[in-house]
Amino acid sequence: MTAPSSPTWSQRFESALHPAIAQFNASIGFDIELLEYDLTGSVAHAKMLVKTGIISPQEGDLIVSGLETIRQEYRQGDFQPGVEAEDVHFAVERRLTELIGDGGKKLHTARSRNDQVGTDIRLYLRSQILALQDQLRQYQRALLTIAQDHVETLIPGYTHLQRAQPLSLAHHLLAYFDMAQRDWERLQDGLKRVNISPLGCGALAGTTFPIDRHYSAELLGFERVYGNSLDGVSDRDFAIEFASTASLIMVHLSRLSEEMILWASEEFGFVTLKDSCSTGSSIMPQKKNPDVPELVRGKTGRVFGHLQGLLVMMKGLPLAYNKDLQEDKEALFDTVRTVRGCLEAMTILLQEGIGFQVPRLQTAVDEDYANATDVADYLAAKGIPFREAYNLVGQVVKTSLRAGKLLRELTLEEWQAIHPAFADDIYAAITPRQVVSARNSYGGTGFEQVRQALQRAEQTLEA
Numbered sequence: 297m298t299a300p301s302s303p304t305w306s307q308r309f310e311s312a313l314h315p316a317i318a319q320f321n322a323s324i325g326f327d328i329e330l331l332e333y334d335l336t337g338s339v340a341h342a343k344m345l346v347k348t349g350i351i352s353p354q355e356g357d358l359i360v361s362g363l364e365t366i367r368q369e370y371r372q373g374d375f376q377p378g379v380e381a382e383d384v385h386f387a388v389e390r391r392l393t394e395l396i397g398d399g400g401k402k403l404h405t406a407r408s409r410n411d412q413v414g415t416d417i418r419l420y421l422r423s424q425i426l427a428l429q430d431q432l433r434q435y436q437r438a439l440l441t442i443a444q445d446h447v448e449t450l451i452p453g454y455t456h457l458q459r460a461q462p463l464s465l466a467h468h469l470l471a472y473f474d475m476a477q478r479d480w481e482r483l484q485d486g487l488k489r490v491n492i493s494p495l496g497c498g499a500l501a502g503t504t505f506p507i508d509r510h511y512s513a514e515l516l517g518f519e520r521v522y523g524n525s526l527d528g529v530s531d532r533d534f535a536i537e538f539a540s541t542a543s544l545i546m547v548h549l550s551r552l553s554e555e556m557i558l559w560a561s562e563e564f565g566f567v568t569l570k571d572s573c574s575t576g577s578s579i580m581p582q583k584k585n586p587d588v589p590e591l592v593r594g595k596t597g598r599v600f601g602h603l604q605g606l607l608v609m610m611k612g613l614p615l616a617y618n619k620d621l622q623e624d625k626e627a628l629f630d631t632v633r634t635v636r637g638c639l640e641a642m643t644i645l646l647q648e649g650i651g652f653q654v655p656r657l658q659t660a661v662d663e664d665y666a667n668a669t670d671v672a673d674y675l676a677a678k679g680i681p682f683r684e685a686y687n688l689v690g691q692v693v694k695t696s697l698r699a700g701k702l703l704r705e706l707t708l709e710e711w712q713a714i715h716p717a718f719a720d721d722i723y724a725a726i727t728p729r730q731v732v733s734a735r736n737s738y739g740g741t742g743f744e745q746v747r748q749a750l751q752r753a754e755q756t757l758e759a
């Protein structure tokens with residue numbers, strides 16, 4: 297009999313594991329997060345063993361009820377295995393054997409921890425992906441809600457962070473909506489490759505028992521099973537894909553964060569931060585800091601780091617399982633926690649943490665030269681070739697800058713001195729509203745287009 301405190305595999309060994317090495321080797325400190333998935337996977341495995349006659353129905357029932365007892369204990373906080381358990385899989389097997397006696401030792405028939413842990417992380421990731429998709433939907437809803445209120449609010453649009461052309465604020469926000477939509481779809485697509493069962497691949501080569509892999513896969517809701525046992529136990533592509541999708545989610549959140557931080561500055565003043573989502577400084581009483589977007593921007597790096605870590609972890613691994621793979625868990629857990637936390641915080645920030653300063657936006661749009669393209673378009677519409685028109689408008693801008701005037705402040709004589717095609721209707725053509733409204737090409741910022749885009753967004757969320 298193995299003493300309860302010695303490792304499950306200790307019979308083969310002459311002496312005990314060095315305590316520091318036991319600590320180093322153990323994953324229980326973090327893989328306890330897989331507990332419920334491990335139990336679910338084991339229930340399916342036990343049922344499969346019964347169905348194939350490898351264990352008796354009585355043995356199966358006992359195992360399943362023991363596993364459910366452990367679930368209850370865990371939920372009540374009474375299942376807290378220590379480092380002696382090594383990992384969550386051994387912890388469960390031990391507790392099961394304590395609870396139901398020797399029958400518990402039959403659970404691991406025709407299975408290895410290698411296919412078991414692969415099953416667990418897939419079940420974990422599948423449920424986290426569904427939760428993330430839900431959160432993305434809420435984030436999209438928050439963006440859409442603001443956008444719906446601000447179709448006709450104008451905001452300067454930038455390229456090179458220089459004012460370029462004015463935009464509908466809704467159009468600007470919907471750009472983030474669309475990014476989130478691609479993220480949602482990427483998660484959905486990745487699910488196909490998460491949802492494959494490695495259970496029954498054994499340690500690496502399959503098993504001598506007459507198992508039914510398709511049955512356990514079906515019980516667990518997997519769409520298919522790995523066709524090659526070596527690949528099944530050592531594939532972590534799905535984890536890398538997920539980390540990559542997560543990284544893109546963070547890229548998008550971080551870009552929005554950067555804009556919020558700029559917008560909240562005195563210099564821009566496009567948004568104000570509400571007290572519920574910002575903090576003060578310890579010595580500068582006047583300050584209100586955009587901590588939420590700053591933290592989101594800051595946390596982006598660690599998610600990229602996990603993607604890199606997973607890629608490097610895999611690149612040199614010979615087939616099949618290697619202990620290196622134990623490192624996948626903390627990377628995945630932290631990625632999930634970080635992205636979920638950031639999405640939640642950004643959603644709250646959008647829902648109640650910021651207010652757009654419409655008058656300030658209006659002034660920003662009124663008082664600049666972002667309508668210059670429209671002057672060129674005006675001339676081009678009158679038959680002047682665009683490049684020539686573009687050069688003429690360069691002169692218009694130079695003239696106005698010299699005179700300290702905005703374009704709309706030039707007199708008709710000043711316009712006509714540059715080109716006789718300018719007429720009285722130039723003033724109406726270059727109001728910011730007109731400038732925005734005129735960009736009525738599909739996907740453009742024209743109000744009509746933006747209203748259509750809002751409808752498409754609404755349909756996406758309703759689907």
Ligand code: ARG
Nearest residue numbers: 323383409410413617621622
């Ligand atoms: N804790 C291990 C992991 O996370 C479980 C699999 C161990 N397998 C083995 N052959 N030692 O990867």
